Amino acid sequence: MSNSGSRAIVIGGSMGGLFAGIxxxxxxxxVEIYERVSAALSGRGAGIVTHAELCAVLEAAGLDPKNDLGVAVQGRKTFDRSGHVIGTYQCPQIVTAWDRVFRMLLEAFPESNYHSGKELLRIEFPGEEVVAHFADGTCAEGEMLVGADGFRSTVRSQILPEVQPSYAGYVAWRGLVDEQALSERARKDLFDCxxxxxxxxxxxxGYPVAGPNNDLRVGHRRYxxxxxxxxSSEQLKDLLTDENGHTHxxxxxxxxxxKDVIKDxxxxxxKLLAPQLQEAVNLNPQPLLQPIYDVETRHMAFGRVAILGDAAFIGRPHVAAGVTKAAEDAMALATALESGNDVPKALRIFEQSRMPVNRRIVERGRDLGVYLQPQLSTEEEYRKAEKHSTPASVMAEIAILDFLRG
Ligand SMILES: Cc1cc2nc3c(=O)[nH]c(=O)nc-3n(C[C@H](O)[C@H](O)[C@H](O)COP(=O)(O)OP(=O)(O)OC[C@H]3O[C@@H](n4cnc5c(N)ncnc54)[C@H](O)[C@@H]3O)c2cc1C
Incomplete structure (x- = not known):
C-alpha cells in the first residue's frame, strides 16, 4: 500500500512530533503538526546527552549530526564536597542543548504545515478516518493521528485514562549558567567532562552545552x-505551592x-556541593524544578491512532534517553508504515517493536534512581540502591545506553 498523499495529523510540535513529521x-x-503553545518552543530540558541512536535517526531524517551537534566531552569526574576529584571514567560523548536539536528539526519541517496555538481537545476515530477537534473550534481530518503530546498527553488520556504519571519520590533542580560567569577554576574543572x-x-x-544561537566557542558556552x-509527596506539594497559596x-x-523554596x-x-558546582547553581537566577515521574502505557497503537515519545513512556532522566526514545519511536512508526500493510496493522507492528525497548528504558531509569527515593521498601530496592550509588557505578551507568545494545 502506498502512503503517497495519505494525511497524518500529528499532535505536539516538540521533539517527537517533529521527528514523526519529518x-x-x-x-x-x-503531515500537519498541531502544537498547543503559540510562542516558539525553547529551552526545555536545557541540556541533553546525545547517543549514537539519536544520530542515526537524525541522519535518516536527512540531517547532519556531525555538523556542530554540541560540545565534545572526553569523560566523567566525581568531585567530593571540597572540590577534589575522587574518581574518573573515560567516556567520549557529545552533549548539547535541547534547543539545538529542536531547531535542527524545526528547520527541516515546512513552516506552512506546522500550526502553533492549536490545542487538541479530543479525537474521534469511527472508521477509516481520524478527526481531531481543537480548542479554537476547528478540526482536522486524516487517515492517521500521532499523539506526540508529551507526558500529560490529551490523546493518551482519552484512550487510556487510567495511565497516570507516578511520582518517583525525588525532584531535579535544573538550570543553565553562562560560561563567562563562572570562575576560572570552575571553567577549567567542569568544561571537559x-x-x-x-x-x-x-x-x-553537570556538563557544558552550546551558548545562545548554538555558540560552541570557548567562553561563549553554557553550563x-x-x-x-x-x-516526599507531602514536601512536593509544598514545593509546588506558589506565593499565593495555589498548589500546582x-x-x-x-x-x-x-522565595523561601529558593532560599532553602x-x-x-x-552545605552539600563541591565549590565548582555551587557556583553553577548559585549563578542561575531562576532554577527549574522538575519532579521525577514514571509513565508507562500498555498500548502505543489504537486502530489509526499511535502515541509516541513522552506521551507513551517516560523514563527517569538518568538514562538520558527521552529525546532518543522519541526519535526511535518516530523512526519505527515510519518504517512500519512503509511495510505495505494497512494503517491499523502497521501501527500494531510499530507497537510490537517499541513496547519492549521502552519498558526497558523505564525499568533502567528506576534502577538507576532507586537510591534517590526517600524510602526503600524491599530487599531488591536496597540491593539496587547499593549497586547503583557508588561514584564508579554512577559514572559508568548514567546517560549510557549500553544496556540496550547488549
Ligand atoms: C526539564 C527537562 C529536562 C530534560 N532533559 C532531558 C535530557 O537531558 N535528555 C533527554 O533525552 N531528554 C530530556 N528531557 C526529556 C525530553 O525533553 C523529552 O523526552 C522529549 O522532549 C520528548 O519529546 P516529546 O515530543 O515526546 O514530548 P514533549 O517534548 O513534552 O512535547 C510535547 C508537545 O506536545 C504539546 N502538547 C501537549 N498537549 C497538547 C495538546 N492538547 N494539543 C496540542 N499540543 C499539545 C506540548 O506543548 C509540547 O510541545 C527532559 C525533559 C524535561 C521536562
Whole structure:
C-alpha cells in the first residue's frame, strides 16, 4: 500500500512530533503538526546527552549530526564536597542543548504545515478516518493521528485514562549558567567532562552545552546542571505551592517558585556541593524544578491512532534517553508504515517493536534512581540502591545506553 498523499495529523510540535513529521513526509505522507503553545518552543530540558541512536535517526531524517551537534566531552569526574576529584571514567560523548536539536528539526519541517496555538481537545476515530477537534473550534481530518503530546498527553488520556504519571519520590533542580560567569577554576574543572558530586542519597550532575544561537566557542558556552534530591509527596506539594497559596499539579513554572523554596535550595548548595558546582547553581537566577515521574502505557497503537515519545513512556532522566526514545519511536512508526500493510496493522507492528525497548528504558531509569527515593521498601530496592550509588557505578551507568545494545 502506498502512503503517497495519505494525511497524518500529528499532535505536539516538540521533539517527537517533529521527528514523526519529518520521517512520515519522507515516506510520502502529507503531515500537519498541531502544537498547543503559540510562542516558539525553547529551552526545555536545557541540556541533553546525545547517543549514537539519536544520530542515526537524525541522519535518516536527512540531517547532519556531525555538523556542530554540541560540545565534545572526553569523560566523567566525581568531585567530593571540597572540590577534589575522587574518581574518573573515560567516556567520549557529545552533549548539547535541547534547543539545538529542536531547531535542527524545526528547520527541516515546512513552516506552512506546522500550526502553533492549536490545542487538541479530543479525537474521534469511527472508521477509516481520524478527526481531531481543537480548542479554537476547528478540526482536522486524516487517515492517521500521532499523539506526540508529551507526558500529560490529551490523546493518551482519552484512550487510556487510567495511565497516570507516578511520582518517583525525588525532584531535579535544573538550570543553565553562562560560561563567562563562572570562575576560572570552575571553567577549567567542569568544561571537559560530565561532572558528578554525590552527597548522601543525592546526585548532582553537570556538563557544558552550546551558548545562545548554538555558540560552541570557548567562553561563549553554557553550563547545564541537574541536581536530584529526595522529596516526599507531602514536601512536593509544598514545593509546588506558589506565593499565593495555589498548589500546582505535577509541575510549577520557575517564575512561580516561592522565595523561601529558593532560599532553602541555596542553603543546601552551600552545605552539600563541591565549590565548582555551587557556583553553577548559585549563578542561575531562576532554577527549574522538575519532579521525577514514571509513565508507562500498555498500548502505543489504537486502530489509526499511535502515541509516541513522552506521551507513551517516560523514563527517569538518568538514562538520558527521552529525546532518543522519541526519535526511535518516530523512526519505527515510519518504517512500519512503509511495510505495505494497512494503517491499523502497521501501527500494531510499530507497537510490537517499541513496547519492549521502552519498558526497558523505564525499568533502567528506576534502577538507576532507586537510591534517590526517600524510602526503600524491599530487599531488591536496597540491593539496587547499593549497586547503583557508588561514584564508579554512577559514572559508568548514567546517560549510557549500553544496556540496550547488549
Ligand atoms: C526539564 C527537562 C529536562 C530534560 N532533559 C532531558 C535530557 O537531558 N535528555 C533527554 O533525552 N531528554 C530530556 N528531557 C526529556 C525530553 O525533553 C523529552 O523526552 C522529549 O522532549 C520528548 O519529546 P516529546 O515530543 O515526546 O514530548 P514533549 O517534548 O513534552 O512535547 C510535547 C508537545 O506536545 C504539546 N502538547 C501537549 N498537549 C497538547 C495538546 N492538547 N494539543 C496540542 N499540543 C499539545 C506540548 O506543548 C509540547 O510541545 C527532559 C525533559 C524535561 C521536562
Amino acid at each position: 520521517l512520515l513526509r519522507k515516506s510520502g505522507w502529507t 560530565l561532572a558528578f558530586c554525590l552527597p548522601p542519597g543525592e546526585q548532582m550532575l 547545564n546542571f541537574v541536581w536530584y534530591r529526595p522529596v 499539579s505535577l509541575s510549577i513554572a520557575p517564575a512561580l517558585l516561592r 535550595l541555596r542553603d543546601a548548595v552551600r
